[in-house]
Amino acid sequence: MVASVNERDRFYMAMLASLGIEKGKPFNPNENQRKALEQGAQLGELIAKANSFAKRFPxxxxxxxxxxxxxxxxxxxxxxxxxxxxLWERSAWFYEAVTNxxxxxxxxxxxxxxxxxxxxxxxxxxxxxxxxxxxxxxxxxxxxxxxxxxxxxxxxxxxxxxxxxxxxxxxxxxxxxxxxxxxxxxxxxxxxxxxxxxxxxxxxxxxxxxxxxxxxxxxxxxxxxxxxxxxxxxx
Missing domain, CATH: 2.60.120.600 (Domain of unknown function DUF1214, C-terminal domain)
Structure with a gap:
């Protein structure tokens, strides 16, 4: 059985596909891709912390x-x-907690x-x-x-x-x-x-x-x- 993708997540899946990450297919990044992804993960962590611990929502x-x-x-x-x-309210909450x-x-x-x-x-x-x-x-x-x-x-x-x-x-x-x-x-x-x-x-x-x-x-x-x-x- 193939797991479905939530409608709102399909564009995220497209972004991943552009990086060579697709369900059911092997992912073999080259050295430049690996470095870029590692740097992206580090930056993403900083963005998540700022979004959660310094909230700017009305x-x-x-x-x-x-x-x-x-x-x-x-x-x-x-x-x-x-x-x-x-999007940002959801990511703030689920970075620091679970369920709602x-x-x-x-x-x-x-x-x-x-x-x-x-x-x-x-x-x-x-x-x-x-x-x-x-x-x-x-x-x-x-x-x-x-x-x-x-x-x-x-x-x-x-x-x-x-x-x-x-x-x-x-x-x-x-x-x-x-x-x-x-x-x-x-x-x-x-x-x-x-x-x-x-x-x-x-x-x-x-x-x-x-x-x-x-x-x-x-x-x-x-x-x-x-x-x-x-x-x-x-x-």
Whole structure:
């Protein structure tokens, strides 16, 4: 059985065919082709990183005075809008994550989930595994079910692989809270004394990014009356 090609991918297949890459045929690149393809792959990786970690889509920055981005800028799972498919939005999302559903882009309070991404600190500097950071989560986060904060490795886009064997902090855990119900989360090579349960270990020499998820987000998220602070470097 010959696998079919999605209609929207047929032009991509034509581009590959012009390079000598066709289904069912051997690919034997010469030295110049091999070098060009390797360079193209490296450039493609840089484009993918810029497209994902420095988003320029309209409305991607959720709060104008915060660094948090809307991670999933796809209108619906088909990635189709009236006159075109969301090529760059699709490639941004699927470079750093997998799968999407209507629940992930729901605008109905109390249903689905929402994903906010941070790639830089409050000053716009890339998150550095050798530095220490704090995230203040204000009281009463707008999540009917729970919230979570997860740390990922920039290169693999997988959960951070640290000696602590932990990448996630959430309201389902026994976190140390402040008197007003807010929570301070910490990220860095070593745990701050007294806040070990509120800490995720990062790795010197590696950069990281994070998703802050709200499950069953409430009206305070959608009307932006509740704001999440930026990740701040701790001097």
């Amino acid at each position: 409305g991607a920055q959720y709060w104008k005075d915060r660094q948090w981005d809307v991670v999933l800028n796809i209108t619906e799972p088909s990635q189709r809008v009236p006159f075109y498919d969301q 559903t209507k629940g992930m882009v729901s605008k109905t309070p109390g249903l689905g989930q929402t994903y906010l991404g941070a790639y830089t600190d409050a000053k716009g500097n890339w998150l550095d595994g050798g530095k220490n950071y704090r995230l203040h989560v204000g009281a009463n986060p707008p999540a009917k079910q729970f919230w979570s904060m997860t740390v990922y490795d920039i290169e693999s886009r997988c959960l951070i692989d640290n000696p602590q064997r932990k990448a996630d902090l959430s309201s389902r855990q026994d976190l140390k809270k402040n008197a007003d119900g807010s929570v301070d989360l910490y990220f860095g090579p070593t745990a701050p004394k007294g806040f070990e349960n509120n800490w995720v270990q990062t790795l010197p020499g590696k950069h990281w990014f994070s998703y802050f998820r709200l499950y069953a987000p409430t009206e305070a998220y959608f009307d932006k009356s509740w704001k999440l602070d930026d990740i701040a470097a701790v001097e």
